[in-house]
Amino acid sequence: MPKLATLIRVAVFLLLVAFLLQPHWFEPLLRPLVQDNAPVIYNQGSLLQLTFLHLRTVALAVAAAALVALALAILVTRASGAEFLPLSRSLVNIGQTFPPVAVLALAVPIFGFGEKPTLIALFLYGLLPIFENALTGLTTLPPSVMEAARGAGMTGGQRLLKVELPLAMPVILAGIRLSVVISLATATIGSTVAAKTLGEVIIAGLQSNNLSFVVQGGLIVATLAVLLHDGLQAAERRLAARMGR
Amino acid sequence: MIEIENITKRYGESTVVDDVSLTIAPRTVTVVVGTSGSGKTTLLRMVNRLVEPTSGAIRLDGEDNRSLPGYELRRRIGYAIQGHGLFPHRTVAENIATVPTLLGWERARIDAKVEELLSLFQLDPAAFGPRFPHELSGGQQQRVGVARALAAEPKVLLMDEPFGALDPIIRAKAQDDLLAIQKHFQTTIILVTHDMEEAFHLADRIAVMDKGKVVQYATPTEMLLKPATPFVESLIGAGERPYRLLAIAPVSSAVEPGHAEGVAISSAASQREALAELLWSGRDALPVADPDGAVIGKVSLEGLAKRAAGPT
Numbered sequence: 066m067p068k069l070a071t072l073i074r075v076a077v078f079l080l081l082v083a084f085l086l087q088p089h090w091f092e093p094l095l096r097p098l099v100q101d102n103a104p105v106i107y108n109q110g111s112l113l114q115l116t117f118l119h120l121r122t123v124a125l126a127v128a129a130a131a132l133v134a135l136a137l138a139i140l141v142t143r144a145s146g147a148e149f150l151p152l153s154r155s156l157v158n159i160g161q162t163f164p165p166v167a168v169l170a171l172a173v174p175i176f177g178f179g180e181k182p183t184l185i186a187l188f189l190y191g192l193l194p195i196f197e198n199a200l201t202g203l204t205t206l207p208p209s210v211m212e213a214a215r216g217a218g219m220t221g222g223q224r225l226l227k228v229e230l231p232l233a234m235p236v237i238l239a240g241i242r243l244s245v246v247i248s249l250a251t252a253t254i255g256s257t258v259a260a261k262t263l264g265e266v267i268i269a270g271l272q273s274n275n276l277s278f279v280v281q282g283g284l285i286v287a288t289l290a291v292l293l294h295d296g297l298q299a300a301e302r303r304l305a306a307r308m309g310r
Numbered sequence: 311m312i313e314i315e316n317i318t319k320r321y322g323e324s325t326v327v328d329d330v331s332l333t334i335a336p337r338t339v340t341v342v343v344g345t346s347g348s349g350k351t352t353l354l355r356m357v358n359r360l361v362e363p364t365s366g367a368i369r370l371d372g373e374d375n376r377s378l379p380g381y382e383l384r385r386r387i388g389y390a391i392q393g394h395g396l397f398p399h400r401t402v403a404e405n406i407a408t409v410p411t412l413l414g415w416e417r418a419r420i421d422a423k424v425e426e427l428l429s430l431f432q433l434d435p436a437a438f439g440p441r442f443p444h445e446l447s448g449g450q451q452q453r454v455g456v457a458r459a460l461a462a463e464p465k466v467l468l469m470d471e472p473f474g475a476l477d478p479i480i481r482a483k484a485q486d487d488l489l490a491i492q493k494h495f496q497t498t499i500i501l502v503t504h505d506m507e508e509a510f511h512l513a514d515r516i517a518v519m520d521k522g523k524v525v526q527y528a529t530p531t532e533m534l535l536k537p538a539t540p541f542v543e544s545l546i547g548a549g550e551r552p553y554r555l556l557a558i559a560p561v562s563s564a565v566e567p568g569h570a571e572g573v574a575i576s577s578a579a580s581q582r583e584a585l586a587e588l589l590w591s592g593r594d595a596l597p598v599a600d601p602d603g604a605v606i607g608k609v610s611l612e613g614l615a616k617r618a619a620g621p622t
Contacts, residue, residue, distance in 0.1 A: 213395030215360055216468075217408045217458070218385030231399045308398040309444025 074295060081288050085113040088281075098277040105277050107266045116285060118261040122180060123248045126187030131241050134192045138199035139225065157196045160189035165251050169258050183255030183262070190251055191244035198240025202233025235305040242297040249290045253282070311336050312357065312466065312498065317366035319352050326352045328522035329366070334515075336371075336465075339492060339499045341509040343545065344519035350502045353519065354468050357500065358387045370466060385409050388467035388497070392474040394455030396443040402428070402454050403439035409462040427457040430491065449480040456488065460495065467492075469501040473508065485511055506545060510554050518542050530558045535621050552618035556581035561598055561609055564617055570595035570608040577606065581617060584609045 084091055088106045095105050106112075137153045140146040165186040172182035206229060214228045230237075256264030263282045270278025312334040319327040327349040334340045342350045355361040357368055359380045368375045375383055396405050403424045410420045428435040431453040443451055452472065459467055472488075473481045485508060492499055503509055509516050510530050517527045518541070526538035534555050537543040546554065561584050562577035574597040575584050588596055588611050595610040 207395075207398075209391060209393045209395035210397060212360075212391055213389070213397070213455075213458075216358065216384055216389035216391065216395075218381045218383070218412055219408075220381045223412070228397060232397075307442060309442060 074292065077288060078292055081285065081292070084285070085116055088112055095277040095280065098280060099275055103273070103275055103277075107269065107278050107281055109269055110265065112263075112266070112281070112285065115261060115263050115265060116289070119249075119252055119263045119286070120289070122183055122252050122255065122260065122262055123187065123245065126184050126252075127191050127241065127244050127248055129184075130188050130191035130244055131195050133188075134195035134240075135199050135237065138196055138203060142200065142203040143221070153196070157192040161193035163189060165190050166254060166257075169254065173258050178259040180255070180260045182258050183252060183260040186255070187248045187251060191248050194243035194247070195237070195240040198243070199233065199237045202236030203229055205236075206232050232308070235301045235308075238297060238301045238304070242294060242301070245297065246290050246294050249286055249293065253286060311369075311371055312500070313369040313372075314353075314357070315367045315369070317353065317356060317363050317368060319349070319356060319361060320364045325522050327356070327363075330519075330522075330524050332517055332524060332527055334498060334500065336498050337492075337496045338514040339489070339501065339512050340515050340517060341513035342500065342502045342517045342519060343504060343506060343509045345504060345545075348519040349522040350519045351470055354470055354500060354502045357466070357468055358384045358389060360384070385412055385462060386464055386466075388459035388462075388464040390456050390459040390467065390469045390472045392471040394443075394451045394475075396451055396455060396458070398443055400442075401439065402433075402441050402443065402446070403435075405443065405454060406458045406461050408458055413462055415462075423461055423463075427461060430494070431457050431487070448476060449484065452476055452480075452484060453487070456491070460491070460497070463495070465498060467497045467499045469499060471503055472501065474503075474505075481508075488512065506547065506550075506554075510558055518545060531555070534558075551620060553582055553585075555620075556585055556614060556618050559617070562600075564609050564613055565598050565607040566610060566613055568595070568608045568610075570597045570610075572596060574599035574603075574605055575609065576601065581609070581614055585611075585614050585618075588614070 092105045099105055134157065137149075137157070141150040141153050168186035168189060169182045172185050176182050176185070210228065210232070211224070214224045219227065252260075252262045253264030253267055255262045256268050263286050266282030266285075267279050270276065270280075270282065312332075314330060314332040314334075317327055317330045318325065330349075330353060332340075342353060344350045352361055356363045357375065359375060370387075378386075396402075397408070400408075406424045406427055407420045410423060415423075424439065425435040428438055433450060433453060438446070438450070438454075443454065446454065452475070456469075456472065459469075473484050476484060488499075489512065491497075501512060513530055515527065515529055516533055517524050518533070518538075519525070520539075520541050526533060526542050528536075528538075533542065534546060534551055537546060557580050559581050560577065561575060561579050561581055564581050564584070565577065570593070572591065572593060575587055577598050577600050584596060588594070588609075594612070595608045597605050598607050598609050600606050
């Protein structure tokens with residue numbers, strides 16, 4: 066039923082776009098969630114703009130995390146960098162075990178309120194999945210293919226760019242997908258330190274006891290996560306299928 | 311010409327290749343046989359420096375193989391391995407173009423070469439060029455692997471159990487194809503295998519390795535008639551000797567004058583095939599035809615029996 070699945074995805078996407086552009090269309094649906102006279106649709110800013118800012122924060126953090134994690138994974142899978150493997154593992158593990166809220170708390174006194182502490186927290190939190198997946202991808206390449214690449218006279222750099230990275234790409238992409246989904250959800254807490262994300266909507270709802278706001282913010286983030294997850298997974302599958310996996 | 315001179319490879323305490331010297335004549339097929347762990351693959355990999363020797367030297371046409379960086383040397387030497395090692399993310403045409411691309415050939419020259427090789431290996435360039443390796447059968451993948459190794463027209467081709475993953479019927483065909491290709495390109499081939507049958511089928515000379523040493527380096531006939539050690543003898547298999555002796559000689563060298571009844575056998579077939587035909591059809595003699603179909607004499611059971619006899 067791949068056709069039906071695509072149809073559902075397109076429908077969900079269109080619903081999301083409609084909600085962001087014309088939120089008041091959905092007022093009747095959300096009305097039962099609020100007490101009399103309370104606003105139904107978030108009224109302290111544009112949902113569309115917040116969504117863009119949310120996505121931008123996630124994109125920046127994940128891009129930086131991917132760059133650093135990939136560079137580390139490449140470094141420690143070279144013969145000359147193998148000794149840094151345990152150190153790199155510890156570093157990215159610390160990034161993952163440190164709660165983002167704690168990172169925010171520590172980063173605010175240094176960088177002040179706003180987007181920066183959130184970016185740092187998301188960056189640290191996103192490193193591990195990308196690093197571990199890149200490591201797996203780069204260390205489980207078929208030995209006969211690597212042997213053939215060396216035997217054909219490729220230099221170390223050529224092997225990396227022409228063989229190792231393309232072959233590991235589906236696994237690396239899976240790591241990036243995990244990071245994107247984690248960051249989409251985690252970015253909401255950035256609004257506790259005044260970062261412009263969809264967390265603002267949720268927090269505003271919590272503060273004014275407005276369930277409709279909480280649901281709106283939560284649903285937009287969840288829908289974004291599901292759509293991005295699906296899109297990236299489709300890209301991975303396409304890549305892997307080309308290689309006959 | 312490949313000169314391997316006192317080559318030794320040690321890993322820590324264990325000596326994998328122990329003071330091996332071989333001279334390989336140009337445009338011949340040399341097969342290195344031995345049990346697993348005999349050091350034959352390590353020896354092969356030292357020729358293109360995938361493994362660096364502990365001591366000794368290897369010269370290709372008089373030039374030390376350490377006079378170039380390893381990757382440049384390897385672009386000049388074909389290398390085909392068991393399980394083909396094709397790049398799964400590249401098409402068949404891109405796989406074959408690997409080394410020419412590394413060497414910076416012009417697009418048109420690469421395309422022409424890919425087409426020539428695919429045709430030579432009986433794969434339609436238009437149909438197979440754009441496919442990915444996983445869309446091919448095992449035999450086709452193996453042929454593409456050899457085609458890739460030959461793409462930059464190397465003078466030397468190293469093969470490490472190239473037919474190991476093929477089923478017996480495809481393997482026999484692949485071996486015959488390899489001999490035809492070798493004649494076509496005049497390539498010097500060193501092939502490693504543990505299959506004695508394959509060694510006798512392909513080799514101009516066979517090197518038998520045991521525990522890192524070459525225990526005998528000789529033509530197949532010499533090896534059959536005068537095995538240097540009991541190990542060589544056991545590798546050949548005592549019960550196989552007469553048949554191997556017949557298998558490596560063509561019918562044309564066993565033709566006797568005279569007339570025989572029945573369907574003729576080609577003079578290019580092996581004497582073993584002639585013997586099989588004689589035994590199966592219950593006859594004493596077969597007519598022999600040259601490749602044009604003209605009958606040039608006969609081959610007899612008695613004559614073959616004499617040829618299959620060992621030294622007394």
